Amino acid sequence: MAERRPRPVDRARRAALDVLTAVRVDEAYANLVLPQVLRKHGLTGRDAALATELASGAIRMHGLYDPVIDACLTKPRLQPEVRDVLRLGTHQLLSMRVPDHAAISTSVDLVRATVGRGPSGLVNAVLRSISRRSLAEWVDQVSPDATADPHGHLAVARSHPRWVVDLLAEALGNDDELDALLAADNAAPAVTLVARPGLATVEELETAGGVRTARSPYGVVLPGGDPAAVPAVAEGRAGVQDEGSQLVALAMGDAPLEGRDERWLDLCAGPGGKAALVGALAAQRGAVLVAHERQPHRAALVASAVRALPGESVKVVAGDGARPAWTPGTFDRVLLDAPCSGLGALRRRPESRWRRTPEDVDVLVGLQQVLLDTALDSVRPGGIVVYATCSPVVAETTAVVDAVLSRRGDTDEIDRFQLWPHRDGTDAMFAATLTRRA
Known part of the structure; x- marks a missing residue:
């Protein structure tokens, strides 16, 4: 009987995995390597946005996702490549509106294409276990008690190193806004442009769909799209700032x-x-x-x-x-x-x-x-x-x-x-x- 041909790998998820690999192996910066990877895979529009969210979210949140993954393992050690695939799958299951079956099946396809058939069963089993609980339920299970150790709880729940949480709390002066600050750190920032005076105007950037910033007289928030496609940015008369x-x-x-x-x-x-x-x-x-x-x-x-x-x-x-x-x-x-x-x-x-x-x-x-x-x-x-x-x-x-x-x-x-x-x-x-x- 002929062996069944493997399904093609989703290009956006493969691109996201390439970013995670570059960050882990080459100590690359995600924001710098991402445009190169998107060009390599020919991704634009919604596919590029998906790859960006997958890569950024998996890197940002692995302080929470890793304990969740580990809670579903029978053996503690994982190949780094397999863990990267699991982080991507976990992000889809817990933090994105991706149907469970799609997040799991595409992750299995991805690990099979990049690592081999061996770990595909493990990836399937771990992600199925993760899918049985919500994000809030997993936070309660894998993080310290919020009353006994509030900073430790937030470090896991908001995926920040504990020492960073402590320093940010000191900078704020109290814990009242700490959770809001950590949550803001995990939110994708809007693209903000600057009209360099004498070279470009805010009105010119507004024609690209931008909305003026509240405090800088030269700033415009771009609702979406590639800022390099704005003529003033391409010509150096404006910039992303x-x-x-x-x-x-x-x-x-x-x-x-x-x-x-x-x-x-x-x-x-x-x-x-x-x-x-x-x-x-x-x-x-x-x-x-x-x-x-x-x-x-x-x-x-x-x-x-x-x-x-x-x-x-x-x-x-x-x-x-x-x-x-x-x-x-x-x-x-x-x-x-x-x-x-x-x-x-x-x-x-x-x-x-x-x-x-x-x-x-x-x-x-x-x-x-x-x-x-x-x-x-x-x-x-x-x-x-x-x-x-x-x-x-x-x-x-x-x-x-x-x-x-x-x-x-x-x-x-x-x-x-x-x-x-x-x-x-x-x-x-x-x-x-x-x-x-x-």
Whole structure:
């Protein structure tokens, strides 16, 4: 009897598995590898959206899905490739409106095509067991008791490392909003565009279906579609940029300043989104922005981001920000978007919550203080420095600013703000505006 021919594998699910493999094996970033994978499989429209949701959701939520999967295993060890398929299937069963039979059968087909026939029975049995309970029922079974260990419960239920939950609670100041913040971290963010002043207008972006943002005068939320298909974005006159990042750039450009206002510095400019907005503001005022970036490949990204700006308005420079090549007091305005843990952008970078460690934060804090000292030394008396992080963690935000202020006798704080995904619909950006005393 002839062997039955295997069913073809769903292309969107195969693409999602390719993303999970690249993230696990090559330590790739999902948001960077995803467009390449979509092109490779020729996916657009609904199929591309499905692949994106599958990959992002499975990566983001595996802190919950793995205990659920393990609860259905008779043997604790799984091939990493098989676990990836099970994560994708679990996401469909517990967090998407995919019929159970479709989630299970496509997962069996996927593991058979990519790993072999051997694990197909196991995948079928595990996913059938998972399908017998709802998401809420599984959360109750695999997470710590919410009363006895509220942070431990939320760490599993909202799929965040426990140490991250603890630091976010500290940053909030209480637990009242903690669940709302963690839930916002797990929600797919809207695509937000920025109209770079002097190059594009908000009205132009609105013709692509965009809706104006609440706080940035240059921001537009795109309801769907490929932002690269918007002509202003394709031409570099506009870009994809979270409203929180726009507000940080505007804090640097709009802070009141007396005297000369001709020389601006973006000390850690890569990959270039803030540099492009700040550079556009500088060009309108006749100022010159030095976009400084330590890593040459990131400096190349900055050059690409500012390509539509007048050549004389932005100078891209590669160098070590801790050992600047310029004379102290050279600049009138300085933006320091400091290297940080990125724990304020977990909704955009699903894998980052699993890659960072508490030790990373300790190392970064030392670097942040050094760079803030450099930024303050680089600005003239009376000039402005904005210190920013894409992190709400106290050690990386207020503690860094307060530590530097306490040991310097020449600096005053003008303003500071903290944005939140669950309150503001932005990444959790922090910014403090400082001035050198004249």
